Amino acid sequence: MNAEAPPTNCGACGRPLEQAPGGHRARYYCNATCRKAAWRGRASAWSWLEHNEPQIAAVPTKAPTGLPSPGKSTVNDVAETVCAAAAVCGELRRHGLAAPGLLAVKCYRVASALDAALAAEFGDLLR
Numbered sequence: 001m002n003a004e005a006p007p008t009n010c011g012a013c014g015r016p017l018e019q020a021p022g023g024h025r026a027r028y029y030c031n032a033t034c035r036k037a038a039w040r041g042r043a044s045a046w047s048w049l050e051h052n053e054p055q056i057a058a059v060p061t062k063a064p065t066g067l068p069s070p071g072k073s074t075v076n077d078v079a080e081t082v083c084a085a086a087a088v089c090g091e092l093r094r095h096g097l098a099a100p101g102l103l104a105v106k107c108y109r110v111a112s113a114l115d116a117a118l119a120a121e122f123g124d125l126l127r
């Protein structure tokens with residue numbers, strides 16, 4: 001179940017959207033042309049990112065390996081967690097391009113804030 005209110009305007013052209021009554025899936029675009037245009041826009045934004053910001057577009061290769069136990073938090077554990085957070089940051093940036101509507105904006109904001117915090121506190125570790 002989608003907890004967010006359905007959009008009131010088309011995500012591509014901005015024209016007002018009518019949602020079908022009766023618990024149907026939310027509409028995000030007014031028609032197939034707008035849906036395809038939005039997809040092309042996201043694909044083009046992603047291509048731009050891959051060419052101009054490859055460090056952001058990179059798919060994280062290091063998956064989180066789990067949290068250390070309460071009694072254990074070595075420098076290596078912290079480094080691993082910081083790397084996992086950087087990977088989450090990359091995922092959020094991708095959602096910032098591909099998620100629908102306001103969700104994309106939220107993902108991008110969180111990614112930017114997390115990125116800034118990681119760079120400020122652990123920048124030397126991430127280089």
Ligand SMILES: [Zn+2]
Nearest residue numbers: 010013030034
């Ligand atoms: Zn439209």
